[in-house]
Amino acid sequence: MIATKARDAGLAAAQGLALAGMSLIGSITLFTLAITSIALIPVGVGVFTTPALLDLVRSHADRRRLLAAKWAGVRIPLPRRPLPRQPRAGIAGQVERCTLLVKSPATWRDLRWLLIDMTAGAVTALLPVSLLAEGLFGILLVLGLWQPIVHAGGGYWYEFIRVDGWTTASFAALLGACWIAVGLRFGRALIGVHFSITRSSLTLTREAELGERIDRLTETRHDAVDSSAAELRRIERDLHDGAQARLVAMGMNLSTVEALIEKNPAQAKKMLSMARESSAEALTELRDLVRGIHPPVLAERGLGDAVRALALRLPVATEVEVDMAGRAEAPVESAAYFAVSEILTNAVKHAGADRIWVDIHHAEGMLRMSVTDDGRGGASAGAGSGLSGIERRLGTFDGVLAVNSPVGGPTMVTMEIPCALSSPKTSSC
Structure with missing residues (x-):
């Protein structure tokens, strides 16, 4: 039990040091450069530097989201629209993109988080390792470290204890043991506090979230x-x-x-x-x-069987996995079916894939669909692509689309639509 506690505390201390480094070096540097670049927009220089720096800020925030989920199980949503791509070529396009980024509420939310991260975030990240280090130093005092320190300066204050002999060094060691105990007990929780601060800074307020949804639904x-x-x-x-x-x-x-x-x-x-x-x-x-x-098989058998029937007609080997305890409403099923259909068509026409995998399941109030192919990759959801049309189709139902398609493949397109399932026995379809 003690060994497990010590291992967890050591891991929390190491993670805290890494997070503190990101906060004190990464966040301070990015905040300073981003604010300076935005201030230089009126003189023209910032128009060219601001988009690149804000891209780095967003990447920094997304990296913290990933660590929050991996290290503390804290899920921090991504309440921002995709990065605006350069609408036009040349200086005019650069100016337009810079304007879109600066006007985006997500940009200022990320900058506000940088300011909080370099202060409160850094303090909470350093606490786990600080507690252990301070406790270890107190124990070292009673082991004889107090003598050279006291002889050099005439006395040493360890917290509220003035160490000037073996007795006071023993009290310092006792207090140090208490700090170590606190570090062992609360080190992991302090990492969670750090990520909770990050989540509260990066997550939309209820009013802002409703405003974003209204704008998007409009x-x-x-x-x-x-x-x-x-x-x-x-x-x-x-x-x-x-x-x-x-x-x-x-x-x-x-x-x-x-x-x-x-x-x-x-x-x-x-x-x-x-x-x-x-x-x-x-x-x-x-x-x-x-x-x-509206395919008859979709109306009669539901989304899973409709996608399986679609896969059978493809010239590429396609595996379909479905895990749904009921059926979604007809408009949601139709949107999901045609979204999957278009992605499969794109994979056959453009990806040069030899195999495709489709996974459809419902969990936590979300209909999640992913289509993966082993093709050449390089797909993008940018303006003008077929994926942007699918994204708009899903957006009608407050759904989202994400694309992971490095050059050389594989390509994974993931879609989510919030919906509830009806029981197969009570479904009217």
Whole structure:
């Protein structure tokens, strides 16, 4: 038990030293450079240095989020939109990107965290190692260290104890043992306090979170309206150019059959055969069109089976894992299905993948979907890409998309949509 406590305290002390270094060196340096660069924007220099420095600030904050989850099990959300990419080339694009970053509330939230991290964050990070070091020094005093110190200066204050002999050195050692006991007992908790301060600094307040969600939902609502209008135009075009044209041709053939059925029965029979073929082709096109709007298997069997059916039609070997205890609402299922469908299509067309893995599961009120391929990588969710369209589709339901695609692969696209599942027995679908 004591060995475990000592090991945990030693690990907490080492982690605290690392965090203190990040706070006292990394945070101070980045805060100073970022504020200086922002101050230089009016004279033009900051326009070129600020975006790069703010990128470093965000990376520094994201690194702390990762350590919080890894070292203390503290989950710090990422309540910021993706970094704005340079909208235009040249100086005009650089100015626009700099303006977007400086106006972003997330930028000032990160800078405020740097200020807190270099003060309160550094203090809490240093406490675990400080308690152990101070306690060890107190014990060293009674082992004889007090003599050269006292002889050199005439006396030494250890906390509130004036050490000038063996008796007072013994009291100092007793106090040192108490500090070590506190370090063993609370070292791990102090690391948790450090990350709790980080979380409170980087996390949105309730009011700010609601404001962010309102802004995002307003934006995605406009996207959804535009997408719906474009989808209606596509359906109208497909009907006009496909099934409608075949039905008109079939009607003309039937009119010709009426005129020929007594005069030329053989030709009439031939025209009936052509009308039957046109009706079959029109029916196929209508089925394809309906499948593109809402696949029947999705309505009948749910998201898991619909994605499995989709995977069977792909020319690339695809494995699908599904873990869902019920079904989501129909609009959520539809958005999730078409998002996965488009990502699979991209993987087949552009990634050059030999194998694809799809994982769909529901946990903690989230429908999580990931699509991984062993292709060439290099995918990006930037403006103009197909992934940005998927991101807007998911944003309509307050969902998010993340892409991890280093050059050379593999590529993993992860999506989350907050939703509840209905029981399979009570589902209306």
